[in-house]
Amino acid sequence: MSDLRLAAVMKIPYMFYNDLFREHIRIVKGEGVYIFDENGKKYLDATGGSNASVPIGHRVEQIINDILGQTKKVSFVPMHLFSNEPAERLAKEIAKLSPDGLKTTWFVNSGSEATENAVKIARQFQLEKGTPSKYKVITRWQSYFGNTLGALAVGGHTFRRSKYIPLLKDMPHIPPAYCYRCWFNKEYPNCDIDCAQFLERVIKQEGKDHVAAFIAEPIVGATTGATVPPIEYYPIIREICDKYDLTLIIDEVQTGVGRTGKWFCIEHWKVSPDIMTTAKGLSGGYTPLGAVIVKEAIMEQFIRNKSNLVGLHTFSANPISCTVGSSVLKYIASNNLVEKCRDAGEYLTKLLKELQEESSIIGDVRGLGLMIGVEFVKDKENKEPYAPEIGICHKVTKEAMERGAIVYPGSGTADGIVGDHILLTPPFIIAQEQIDELVSILGETIKIVEKKHPP
Numbered sequence: 001m002s003d004l005r006l007a008a009v010m011k012i013p014y015m016f017y018n019d020l021f022r023e024h025i026r027i028v029k030g031e032g033v034y035i036f037d038e039n040g041k042k043y044l045d046a047t048g049g050s051n052a053s054v055p056i057g058h059r060v061e062q063i064i065n066d067i068l069g070q071t072k073k074v075s076f077v078p079m080h081l082f083s084n085e086p087a088e089r090l091a092k093e094i095a096k097l098s099p100d101g102l103k104t105t106w107f108v109n110s111g112s113e114a115t116e117n118a119v120k121i122a123r124q125f126q127l128e129k130g131t132p133s134k135y136k137v138i139t140r141w142q143s144y145f146g147n148t149l150g151a152l153a154v155g156g157h158t159f160r161r162s163k164y165i166p167l168l169k170d171m172p173h174i175p176p177a178y179c180y181r182c183w184f185n186k187e188y189p190n191c192d193i194d195c196a197q198f199l200e201r202v203i204k205q206e207g208k209d210h211v212a213a214f215i216a217e218p219i220v221g222a223t224t225g226a227t228v229p230p231i232e233y234y235p236i237i238r239e240i241c242d243k244y245d246l247t248l249i250i251d252e253v254q255t256g257v258g259r260t261g262k263w264f265c266i267e268h269w270k271v272s273p274d275i276m277t278t279a280k281g282l283s284g285g286y287t288p289l290g291a292v293i294v295k296e297a298i299m300e301q302f303i304r305n306k307s308n309l310v311g312l313h314t315f316s317a318n319p320i321s322c323t324v325g326s327s328v329l330k331y332i333a334s335n336n337l338v339e340k341c342r343d344a345g346e347y348l349t350k351l352l353k354e355l356q357e358e359s360s361i362i363g364d365v366r367g368l369g370l371m372i373g374v375e376f377v378k379d380k381e382n383k384e385p386y387a388p389e390i391g392i393c394h395k396v397t398k399e400a401m402e403r404g405a406i407v408y409p410g411s412g413t414a415d416g417i418v419g420d421h422i423l424l425t426p427p428f429i430i431a432q433e434q435i436d437e438l439v440s441i442l443g444e445t446i447k448i449v450e451k452k453h454p455p
């Protein structure tokens with residue numbers, strides 16, 4: 001077909017969809033752990049609204065009332081001139097829940113913006129301290145901190161970076177903490193946690209006077225599907241950061257606000273970062289909201305030097321979003337949802353591991369709380385992944401959706417190019433029967449996929 005004729009028959013959409021080549025089902029209603037499409041079909045939302053954004057479920061009356069209440073007072077406050085009570089309240093509440101020493105919140109509107117600002121603060125901190133040559137941010141392969149150019153540059157998601165490489169600042173990458181596919185061909189605990197020790201080697205190679213920060217998701221979300229580092233990992237990372245004067249940035253965009261059975265995931269390692277980001281679950285999926293929480297020592301340096309961060313966004317600290325944030329935190333605390341998330345996660349993991357026993361293509365089940373990854377392989381013995389053209393994770397997602405469950409697919413799991421997983425991050429309110437329902441759908445789904453694509 002000629003280009004002209006193609007243009008004539010092509011239907012150009014009004015919305016620039018993430019995937020232009022797939023029909024997007026229109027969702028019209030949410031209720032608890034379910035969402036409903038325009039034809040009345042019900043789906044169990046096991047992604048919690050696209051990767052961990054809906055911890056308390058859809059359509060919670062309390063949140064709706066609080067939004068309405070704030071809308072009746074004031075919806076927008078220009079933050080270059082003024083402050084507002086919901087933002088001040090939420091900042092205080094976040095400080096109370098955060099690891100030791102993290103006190104001051106810079107509000108943003110998304111996880112990507114949180115990354116951008118965390119990196120800027122880390123860089124500026126070095127300037128304020130009088131070490132301007134330190135600017136590089138060391139990151140890990142198979143990590144993700146957002147889709148903006150700065151966030152992609154400090155990330156390690158091969159596919160999401162690939163088309164924009166010329167626009168990305170080159171940053172050093174170290175291997176991921178990925179025990180199922182250890183880059184050092186070792187097996188925990190018979191390793192020296194080489195994946196953590198590698199940070200020191202790269203700092204030396206890059207030159208300690210050029211490195212400002214290290215950034216990591218405590219457990220990796222979209223890229224590898226809930227890979228959990230060994231218990232020694234973050235204490236070693238913390239020690240190396242201290243030794244070479246690096247700011248430790250921990251991205252809790254997906255893992256934060258209770259998702260892994262603690263308010264913040266890094267608490268599992270009893271480590272306190274210098275900067276922590278969070279978003280997604282912070283506003284329960286009701287409005288866009290993100291936060292960068294900064295350690296007192298960094299704030300002291302800014303204040304001592306009478307220096308400001310250059311980075312305000314128009315909707316930063318929006319009073320409606322901050323009202324939602326407070327309302328969500330209160331709802332989680334008063335309904336003991338962090339503990340419920342931990343218990344529900346243990347139950348879901350147990351059932352998934354049983355499914356793994358029966359299945360010839362589930363290679364690994366891992367995670368913490370209600371952030372669980374299921375990795376698929378062609379051969380369970382040698383962990384050989386399926387060929388990427390098959391798109392096993394997408395096949396699983398499609399079959400699960402037809403049966404009424406939504407899961408989050410991920411490819412490039414094994415090495416950035418090959419490998420497949422799905423990530424499950426349902427709302428914390430998920431009941432035991434709903435977990436049973438989810439696992440039953442997944443069991444059926446995986447049997448169908450195994451049959452269609454035998455290992």
Ligand SMILES: Cc1ncc(COP(=O)(O)O)c(C=O)c1O
Pocket residue numbers: 051109110111112113115144145146147217221222251252253254279280
């Ligand atoms: C760990 C992590 N950081 C940052 C982001 C980016 O967040 P957003 O999509 O809100 O920009 C994501 C999104 O999936 C994420 O999982």
